[in-house]
Amino acid sequence: MSEPITGSQALVFGALDSGISFATGVPGYPITGIMKLLIGSSVDARWSINEKVALEAALGASATGRRSLVTVKHVGMNILADPLITSATHTIGAGLVILAGDDPGVKRSQNEQDSRYYGLLAEVPVLDPPCPEAAYNSMRRAFLLSEKVRTPVILRLTDRLNNMEEAVKRTPAATGDFQKFDRDTWAFTMKGKHQHFHCETYPSMEKESAMAGTHRLYQRGKDIGIISSGYPSSLVEEIVSADRFRNISHLALTMVNPLPRPIIDKFIDQHSRILVIEETEPVIEEQIYCSGVFGKLTGHTVYGKIEANDIILALENIDMDKVNRTCQPETRISRGLTSTTGVLSKNLCEDCPYLGLYEVLGNLNVPVAGDLGCSVMTAPPPMEVVDIAYSLGSSIAAATGFTEKGIALIGDFGLVHTGLQGLIEAVHHHNSVLVVVLQNNIAALTGGQDVPDMTGVVQTLVPDTRILDIRNTGEDELATIIRTELGKEGVSVILARATCAKY
Structure with missing residues (x-):
């Protein structure tokens, strides 16, 4: 049995085993430590002056056949959005993964935004792993997926995933040459690139998201089902493993853009009431919202950071169609600042x-x-x-x-x-x-x-x-x-x- 490693280490191992040779990043909570590990490795890794420059350098590396990683905190996604969105239709070369560090609870940031929204805006894949093992496997898959659809892939992490520990089985490292930028894309007009993207590229992403083994399904009962993503999926499994909630099914999503519609639709049809557990915003809930689906929009769960007690409270109120919550905004005094x-x-x-x-x-x-x-x-x-x-x-x-x-x-x-x-x-x-x-x-x-x-x-x-x-x-x-x-x-x-x- 291998020794437990942290989520941060699992992500770094996943990147190294994927054969990356180039990494850029901008320091900030909670991704600084990951980049420090890469800077100390054999990879050509460097801090950049801003996130746009970091992604642009990685796009250049990708075009010449170098698998690349970009590490930024969630607000850094705002800065790199311009080249990110264009790269989806312009296409890339070797695999390129953007590691986006979110900060649910706003521990060390100026806001509490959700990086998953950039998957919807840029129309690129987003992975949201729940644990170190899934983080390692997600990183390995992200590079393969990036090369298959020729777009960057966003991998979301949070501080709790970074610090979570478990044994992780590493798989053989990638070897050989990686694909380069294909100049055939210049045969299309700008409109034609977008048409090709929606005829070929995005449908391929949707098929990947619905593939068997991408997500974890725990079928236990037919009354209540929980759909989750990211670190909260680990909290959900801890809660539903107790006798009190042993009949609650759980669909833990790992790829959250595009959503695996066939899998989600089947899961919803099999249960009378669905609770969506996610941090920070209702990204999944907004896309699947219908009668019988509950979460942040219905007051069952809070915005921001999700704790075990939040999940338990939501389950206790699952028979209610709407939960009226009292809002007590945190102050500097109440937080001890x-x-x-x-x-x-x-x-x-x-x-x-x-x-x-x-x-x-x-x-x-x-x-x-x-x-x-x-x-x-x-x-x-x-x-x-x-x-x-x-x-x-x-x-x-x-x-x-x-x-x-x-x-x-x-x-x-x-x-x-x-x-x-x-x-x-x-x-x-x-x-x-x-x-x-x-x-x-x-x-x-x-x-x-x-x-x-x-x-x-x-x-x-x-x-x-x-x-x-x-x-x-x-x-x-x-x-x-x-x-x-x-x-x-x-x-x-x-x-x-x-x-x-x-x-």
């Missing part, structure tokens, strides 16, 4: 070199657009420095919309990720904005990865760029500098240099 003593927001490092800067910015009566790096933790009380923060790299563009010259607070990783476009926009349109870059040369929130030095680029774009050693600049001097820059017309930049105390 608000400091009860001192003046710092909880989770902000007490020895952060930028505390003095935050203090100065908090005392200015100007709007501050923040970035989704460390500085976003200054937005809630008691600090209340940042006013708005939407996405990584968004602060500069957001600040150009202010009615007065305001401040864009951005980390150097956010600047490289997507912030430079906002800076170019501001310069091109002669906007008035003060950009303060927290230049510590690392991505501090995601593990201390190195960040390219953009000093020369910024100085070329904005001649009015000042470099400050933030440790050796007092708060009074800093306040004077910032007020002076705010009094000028046009774009100003302060490169606030410091060394992160954590790394």
